[in-house]
Amino acid sequence: MKVILVRHAETEWNLNRIIQGHSDSIITPRGMRETSALVTTLVERAYPIECIYSSPLERAWLMGVSLAEGLHCPLIMEPSLKEQAFGLFEGIASERLTRCNPDDANALFERDANYCPPAGETLAQASHRIMHFLHNLQEAKEYQTVCIVSHGHVSQGVLAQLKEGVIDNFPRYAQPNASYSVFELVDGKCTGLRWGISTHLLKLER
Template sequence: MTRVIFVRHGQTSWNQEGKYQGHSDISLNERGIRQGNLVAKRLANEKISAIYSSDLLRAQQTAEAIAEYHGLPVITKPEFREINFGIWEGLTYQEIMADWSEILTVMYSKPSEIGPPQGESFQVVKQRVTRSLQECIAKHQEQNIVLVSHGGTMRVLLCAALGIGLDKMWSMRQDSSAINIIEYIDNRAVVSLVNDTWHVKDI
């Protein structure tokens, strides 16, 4: 069995402003740094063998806070990035709805069928993240590992673990610095924790 502790990165200024980030490399804001430190403290007593992260700065910063408690390097993998939102990156929901209402509506009702203009689809995200996750799991049998990633990416992985279609992905919350735990046993995944944020309940 491999136990994977998935962590969503802390808050950024674009999260706060409601902007679509995707592959844009935005750092944590002050609140996000506090969230990263608190999730790191929460995981300080876990026995962790490796820490993986998306190569985007907001995920790396969160992973580095966790790594400080364990004396481990952060292994970055671009495959764990958020979806590429293409020409929507840096725009708000309202701005996107003004010009691409039909596409955005379909993406939220049937994300398996469509992706943002000049971006990528969630099907592509699923292919890249599940392949890379399988490689990590194979390297860490009978170990606990941490993977710091993004809201959309984490929803995709939860759908895969639960054996449900991507069209259910928006039914799951993924708040800033949320913890999710999935145990991978042979060809079976057991989800034991989803969107746990009690470590940041007081900020």
């Protein structure tokens, strides 16, 4: 099964570097242009996408709707594709968290996939639910090619596990807004992984 893993477009909180998690904020004007550019690229590349699964969080769902319309595919809401829950840190600027709680910020974003923010969940837990969904989807053998719309931080954990078999090096697997990754799942194993593809965004104005 081929998987195209997409991150949602830029939001106001992305722009202002505010931690989102299960909270939401509106898509920026640039985010709307990012969405159009991604849809155009996936149409041009003619991936034979049969179904799109999206996180129910609005910023991801809106991307899913645009992709479904552009690619003429069914769209299914999938709760397991949500971002990591950042708990009490949601709504706080990343810079403030780093200044006031540097050890927590470092563990959360750079060092420890098993770190749990207050009233949140670990990256390992969040990644596990997506990995479980992917493997169930692959075992069902219903589709040959699917598109998954999810979120930035949890995608880093998923990509690390797919590429290396462990989550430890998650910071290296950056997934910019409206970028996508492509990989194959064969008998539960990942092959041909390319991540953070964003060349379609290079000509967009800020």
